[in-house]
Amino acid sequence: MAEDQFEPKIVAFLCRWCSYTGADLAGTSRTEYPPNVIPIRVMCSGRVDPTFVMKALADGADGVLIAGCHPGDCHYQEGNYKTMRRYPMLLNLLDQFGIERERVRLEWISASEGDLFAAVVKELTETVRALGPLEWNATAPAAAVVESA
Amino acid sequence: MAKKITVNPITRLEGHGKIDIFLDDAGNVERAFFQVPELRGFETFSLGRPAEEMPRITPRICGVCPTAHHMAATKCLDDLWKVEPPRTARLLRELAYSAFMVEDHYIHFFFLGAPDFVVGPTAPPAERNILGVIAKVGMEIAGKVIRVRRENRQLMETMMGKVIHPVFGVPGGVSRGISEEERKQFLETAEFTIEFAQFALQLFDNVVLKDKEYLDIVLSDTYNHKTYYMGLVDENNKANFYAGQVRVVDPEGKQVAKFTPRDYRDYIAEHVEPWSYVTFPYLKKPGWKGFVDGAESGIYRVAPLARLNAADGMATPLAQEAYEKMYETLGGKPAHATLTFHWARLIEALYSAERMKELLEDPEITGDEIRTLPTETPSEGVGIVEAPRGTLIHNYWTDENGLLTKVNLIVATNHNAAPIAMSVEKAAKGLIKGGEVSEGLLNMVEMAFRAYDPCLACATHSLPGQMPIIITIYNPRHELLREIRRDG
Amino acid sequence: MADKPKVAFYWCASCGGCEETVVDLHEDILKVVELVDIALWPVALDFKLKDVKTWQPGEVTVAFINGAIRLSEQEEWVKLLREKCPLVVAFGSCAHLGGIPGLANDKTRREILANKYQRLPTVENPGGTVPQEKCRVDGYELELPGFWKQVKTLDQVIDVDYYLPGCPPPPNLVADAVTAILEGKLPPKGSVLAPEKSLCDACPRKDSKPERLSITEFKRVATSIPDTEECFLAQGYLCMGPATRSGCGERCIQGNMPCRGCFGPTPGSLDQGAKILSTICSVAEADTAEAAADYADTLADPLGTFYRFSLPASLLGGSRREKE
Numbered sequence: 001m002a003e004d005q006f007e008p009k010i011v012a013f014l015c016r017w018c019s020y021t022g023a024d025l026a027g028t029s030r031t032e033y034p035p036n037v038i039p040i041r042v043m044c045s046g047r048v049d050p051t052f053v054m055k056a057l058a059d060g061a062d063g064v065l066i067a068g069c070h071p072g073d074c075h076y077q078e079g080n081y082k083t084m085r086r087y088p089m090l091l092n093l094l095d096q097f098g099i100e101r102e103r104v105r106l107e108w109i110s111a112s113e114g115d116l117f118a119a120v121v122k123e124l125t126e127t128v129r130a131l132g133p134l135e136w137n138a139t140a141p142a143a144a145v146v147e148s149a
Numbered sequence: 150m151a152k153k154i155t156v157n158p159i160t161r162l163e164g165h166g167k168i169d170i171f172l173d174d175a176g177n178v179e180r181a182f183f184q185v186p187e188l189r190g191f192e193t194f195s196l197g198r199p200a201e202e203m204p205r206i207t208p209r210i211c212g213v214c215p216t217a218h219h220m221a222a223t224k225c226l227d228d229l230w231k232v233e234p235p236r237t238a239r240l241l242r243e244l245a246y247s248a249f250m251v252e253d254h255y256i257h258f259f260f261l262g263a264p265d266f267v268v269g270p271t272a273p274p275a276e277r278n279i280l281g282v283i284a285k286v287g288m289e290i291a292g293k294v295i296r297v298r299r300e301n302r303q304l305m306e307t308m309m310g311k312v313i314h315p316v317f318g319v320p321g322g323v324s325r326g327i328s329e330e331e332r333k334q335f336l337e338t339a340e341f342t343i344e345f346a347q348f349a350l351q352l353f354d355n356v357v358l359k360d361k362e363y364l365d366i367v368l369s370d371t372y373n374h375k376t377y378y379m380g381l382v383d384e385n386n387k388a389n390f391y392a393g394q395v396r397v398v399d400p401e402g403k404q405v406a407k408f409t410p411r412d413y414r415d416y417i418a419e420h421v422e423p424w425s426y427v428t429f430p431y432l433k434k435p436g437w438k439g440f441v442d443g444a445e446s447g448i449y450r451v452a453p454l455a456r457l458n459a460a461d462g463m464a465t466p467l468a469q470e471a472y473e474k475m476y477e478t479l480g481g482k483p484a485h486a487t488l489t490f491h492w493a494r495l496i497e498a499l500y501s502a503e504r505m506k507e508l509l510e511d512p513e514i515t516g517d518e519i520r521t522l523p524t525e526t527p528s529e530g531v532g533i534v535e536a537p538r539g540t541l542i543h544n545y546w547t548d549e550n551g552l553l554t555k556v557n558l559i560v561a562t563n564h565n566a567a568p569i570a571m572s573v574e575k576a577a578k579g580l581i582k583g584g585e586v587s588e589g590l591l592n593m594v595e596m597a598f599r600a601y602d603p604c605l606a607c608a609t610h611s612l613p614g615q616m617p618i619i620i621t622i623y624n625p626r627h628e629l630l631r632e633i634r635r636d637g
Numbered sequence: 638m639a640d641k642p643k644v645a646f647y648w649c650a651s652c653g654g655c656e657e658t659v660v661d662l663h664e665d666i667l668k669v670v671e672l673v674d675i676a677l678w679p680v681a682l683d684f685k686l687k688d689v690k691t692w693q694p695g696e697v698t699v700a701f702i703n704g705a706i707r708l709s710e711q712e713e714w715v716k717l718l719r720e721k722c723p724l725v726v727a728f729g730s731c732a733h734l735g736g737i738p739g740l741a742n743d744k745t746r747r748e749i750l751a752n753k754y755q756r757l758p759t760v761e762n763p764g765g766t767v768p769q770e771k772c773r774v775d776g777y778e779l780e781l782p783g784f785w786k787q788v789k790t791l792d793q794v795i796d797v798d799y800y801l802p803g804c805p806p807p808p809n810l811v812a813d814a815v816t817a818i819l820e821g822k823l824p825p826k827g828s829v830l831a832p833e834k835s836l837c838d839a840c841p842r843k844d845s846k847p848e849r850l851s852i853t854e855f856k857r858v859a860t861s862i863p864d865t866e867e868c869f870l871a872q873g874y875l876c877m878g879p880a881t882r883s884g885c886g887e888r889c890i891q892g893n894m895p896c897r898g899c900f901g902p903t904p905g906s907l908d909q910g911a912k913i914l915s916t917i918c919s920v921a922e923a924d925t926a927e928a929a930a931d932y933a934d935t936l937a938d939p940l941g942t943f944y945r946f947s948l949p950a951s952l953l954g955g956s957r958r959e960k961e
Contacts, residue, residue, distance in 0.1 A: 050908075054911055088926075088932070089936070092933050098957040099957070193744050198941045209654070209737035230859070414759055551859060
């Protein structure tokens with residue numbers, strides 16, 4: 001039943017100039033999208049330190065969205081390029097941590113793309129729902145322990 | 150019902166160990182177990198890592214002998230990538246390695262082993278340590294001990310980047326060479342070290358060999374096992390610590406095997422017991438027959454005495470002289486007296502010092518060619534060196550990108566695990582009679598393992614956790630009868 | 638005449654390198670022994686648990702504890718030392734961040750046991766024997782301590798006053814720390830007793846680091862020869878320098894090998910691995926998603942490289958392979 005369904009918690013880092021405005025547009029346009037996203041406004045997607053992503057996942061998030069201006073349109077010229085360069089390495093690292101790549105998403109969403117924001121959130125929510133809860137702190141890092149017979 | 154005495158933990162060695170001794174009704178020792186309660190999992194947690202990181206990861210198995218792991222790992226990488234280092238690189242590696250053998254042997258002898266002889270095996274425990282040794286031998290000698298260690302470690306740091314956890318080993322060579330100025334400075338160190346090494350042997354002669362009580366202890370049956378012996382030898386069957394073939398001799402001193410590193414798995418296997426985290430290597434031929442001596446049992450020993458037994462001699466003159474003198478005193482080869490490991494250790498230090506001088510006088514030591522780059526695809530490699538505490542084997546398998554898929558390490562003291570257990574049990578049986586458990590027990594039983602200079606962190610690729618010694622004795626109703634402690 | 642202050646050294650899951658670094662004070666150790674009494678040092682002296690239990694609170698001024706924590710026995714010891722000593726210093730990378738043994742948090746216990754006692758090629762173990770916490774052998778009962786499920790840093794078990802970083806901490810930092818304690822000139826509680834700037838600031842190669850660093854792909858020292866003078870990152874070798882605290886004397890750099898981060902993160906950084914990832918990717922020569930992905934693929938084993946010494950201290954703590 002719907003009440004028992006797992007509701008993913010997704011932290012979204014949205015850049016102030018493009019993506020956050022785009023999200024506002026989805027809101028003012030009354031476009032429906034799932035309530036699973038917790039938005040955090042940053043001045044630029046380049047501000048998103050990988051530390052933030054890890055902290056979000058370690059502290060209870062099931063997924064993370066990073067959204068910024070399209071390449072070439074960054075208010076600070078290069079900020080989103082830095083994000084673009086960090087993203088695949090971060091996913092490779094999360095692979096090794098045993099965290100599915102699909103939980104962390106980077107998207108380019110401009111100020112006028114309210115519909116795109118809604119579509120991304122909807123799709124990411126379903127993807128993470130299918131993956132199940134991460135519950136990072138509920139599971140101990142698996143490490144060397146002797147098992148008694 | 151057996152009474153149980155637990156010694157936990159043991160001291161003046163690297164690592165965590167405990168000894169459980171079971172007495173029968175007459176108070177004599179029925180069985181004794183030397184248990185090693187640690188494990189870290191280097192062979193597993195290094196999987197998936199690039200193989201070239203192993204010379205920087207494996208030294209963390211042991212901070213006392215990190216250079217041994219660093220060198221075994223580096224040589225393993227040579228074999229993994231099928232690349233031969235240029236001669237200068239070989240010389241540099243062996244130079245740093247020789248300095249390491251010197252300083253590590255002396256740390257053991259003066260800090261860990263000597264207190265039993267210089268201060269006395271039954272001396273009050275509070276004095277039976279390095280500070281007691283210094284009080285006995287005086288500041289001038291103490292100053293020399295500190296100096297020989299400091300200069301050799303300075304050499305190592307300059308050559309290898311760091312002295313604790315070196316960095317310079319790479320497949321096909323080393324990351325940096327030495328200048329002419331450094332060479333001259335190191336030569337002074339080598340010469341001082343040779344002088345010191347002879348002094349150390351003289352000290353051993355004066356303090357131990359000329360003392361009838363000590364000599365009796367050394368030659369007694371309590372500390373004696375007839376086992377096989379293993380060590381690396383060069384093409385002339387002389388002992389070499391950096392490279393060579395592995396040679397094994399039987400309890401009579403006859404060669405039974407000589408193999409290249411790559412073939413080690415044809416000769417050595419490891420036995421597992423539920424009561425210790427350390428595994429027990431043995432020779433496949435004659436096989437595992439339990440914790441027993443003799444030619445029918447696959448038990449073998451490594452480290453100084455074993456190396457000297459397995460070789461036909463030392464490759465440098467002063468060490469050769471000392472080697473001959475030792476065997477003459479002991480009545481021939483091979484020598485089985487466990488406490489003579491201390492003596493052999495000092496002879497090895499002398500050889501290493503002489504070898505340092507030889508290497509530093511080789512004109513190619515300051516050469517520029519320090520690296521051959523790999524061109525082959527890696528798959529499997531084996532690297533073997535003689536660590537101060539015995540034969541050290543690193544064996545890696547990787548995928549075609551050089552990421553580790555399997556790692557097998559047999560670490561020096563590991564080979565001695567069964568002999569140590571046997572030595573401890575034999576000493577306990579020989580010394581504890583009729584339920585009398587005295588202060589002497591504590592130390593005399595411990596001397597049985599201390600001679601091997603065990604590194605239990607190495608043996609289990611484990612983490613030592615150390616505590617002082619407590620012996621508790623319970624009767625069959627588990628009532629505490631007596632507690633013996635180590636302070637005076 | 639006032640008694641000399643007392644100090645204690647204790648080791649948990651360690652390799653002994655932190656002990657050796659104290660002995661590397663060489664002649665200076667004789668000076669140290671003149672200024673302080675060593676009340677506990679298991680590698681060299683025979684004081685024991687019973688003695689520690691008799692210490693009056695404050696009798697022993699400071700406990701230097703090295704090694705990571707993974708045995709209940711170690712937990713007991715460090716809690717006792719915390720109770721007795723006004724000052725506790727986490728000594729070395731293992732106590733500070735988890736250290737190299739912390740890499741075990743990347744593997745499961747099952748893998749480690751099965752590998753060591755059953756699968757490795759030299760092990761002859763047809764019965765599948767595995768060491769047990771309790772067992773009976775020929776009628777004798779024997780015990781071994783059990784392990785925790787994960788490797789922990791010292792401050793994940795007890796409150797820590799100061800940290801001495803490094804694998805091991807260099808002797809001069811050790812001497813400085815002892816002096817600061819004896820003179821009562823310590824920084825605020827919780828400080829790391831080492832400089833605040835990153836390694837790059839102290840690096841002998843810093844002048845060769847370009848204003849605008851740009852890396853096209855990562856090289857490996859296995860298959861190339863590092864230049865002896867140029868900044869490693871500029872050459873294309875992964876170097877942890879930008880994300881690592883200075884104070885080590887840059888010994889690895891002088892050995893012509895790149896930094897691997899043993900001094901831990903710079904102040905204010907919550908996660909050393911995340912920081913270095915951010916740095917080395919920001920300077921990637923890549924302007925498309927494909928190029929960025931290709932760039933990432935030239936670096937093998939990011940987890941083991943970025944968190945070589947700090948996995949237990951990281952935000953995620955270790956890789957997750959099995960649910961509880």
